[in-house]
Amino acid sequence: MDTAVVRGTRRAAAAPAGQGDGNARGQSTGRKRDPERTRAEILKVSTGVFAAQGYSGARVDEIAALTRTTKRMIYYYFGSKEQLYLEVLKDAYGGIRAAEREIQVGSLNPRDAVRRLAELTYDHHAQHSDFIRLVMIENIHRGVFIRQVESIRDLVQPAVGLLEEILKRGRAEGVFRHDADAFDVHLVISSYCVFQVANQYTFGYLFGRDLQEPPLSDHLRSMLGDVVVAWLETGAEIKN
Known part of the structure; x- marks a missing residue:
């Protein structure tokens, strides 16, 4: 395995909650994440998912997949699925x-x-x-x-x-x-x-x-x- 990939994986695993997710979902732009923009994006996407599937049917994994973030980052901003709702x-x-x-x-x-x-x-x-x-x-x-x-x-x-x-x-x-x-x-x-x-x-x-x-x-x-x-x-x- 490429040693650069190994080093990158180790760094991501060691990063505390809310950090190290700037390249989530395969993005490698290197840009610093804007917390307010990220939070607003999560809210916007979550609104559509909850409206379409209801509270019980909505999945945080799906919301993460539809945003430029991760499930861990969503919990970092909102704490839980219920708090997000x-x-x-x-x-x-x-x-x-x-x-x-x-x-x-x-x-x-x-x-x-x-x-x-x-x-x-x-x-x-x-x-x-x-x-x-x-x-x-x-x-x-x-x-x-x-x-x-x-x-x-x-x-x-x-x-x-x-x-x-x-x-x-x-x-x-x-x-x-x-x-x-x-x-x-x-x-x-x-x-x-x-x-x-x-x-x-x-x-x-x-x-x-x-x-x-x-x-x-x-x-x-x-x-x-x-x-x-x-x-x-x-x-x-x-x-x-």
């Missing part, structure tokens, strides 16, 4: 919350503001089907994992605050009903958006439609805004 959940929920924080609705009237928020949610869900699959998987497990990530609940507060502000302005202007709160609106929007992704194959097959292709997807997006605004306007003239 919890981080995937946190990252997935953080995505929609980050998108909500980016929208600017202060200059919009209440009707346009709530429509904008509904349409943004529709777009995000349609573009992030893995997020919907993860939500479905977590509900199959009766929320056993998400309950271990307390910070996920904190992520919801900015979205609730944004909705409450829009509704408050709408009530003050006499255009929104008084008996609908942020939870109600969020439930209506999320239910509609999740259905478009979660049931796209069965519903689409039964009715011979592709829910994700325009012009139907554009119509469904606009319809969501119409539904939410019309519902909030119903009974708006009745003030407490």
Whole structure:
């Protein structure tokens, strides 16, 4: 056997966890590993694997094979398969919350503001089907994992605050009903958006439609805004 290969193998075996994996999977670039980039790559790939196969079906070996790293490196960053899954959940929920924080609705009237928020949610869900699959998987497990990530609940507060502000302005202007709160609106929007992704194959097959292709997807997006605004306007003239 080539002595250089022997020396390289010995060095890799002797390296502590989290080191010596720069040439993982046959790479020999000699570049220094970027921890943040590596971690982000592992999270991205893991999201797809967990979404496709569920927690029980996903294998860390497969995730390692799909990334520029090793199984040992994954455990170095995340500790265990379960901790990796919890981080995937946190990252997935953080995505929609980050998108909500980016929208600017202060200059919009209440009707346009709530429509904008509904349409943004529709777009995000349609573009992030893995997020919907993860939500479905977590509900199959009766929320056993998400309950271990307390910070996920904190992520919801900015979205609730944004909705409450829009509704408050709408009530003050006499255009929104008084008996609908942020939870109600969020439930209506999320239910509609999740259905478009979660049931796209069965519903689409039964009715011979592709829910994700325009012009139907554009119509469904606009319809969501119409539904939410019309519902909030119903009974708006009745003030407490």
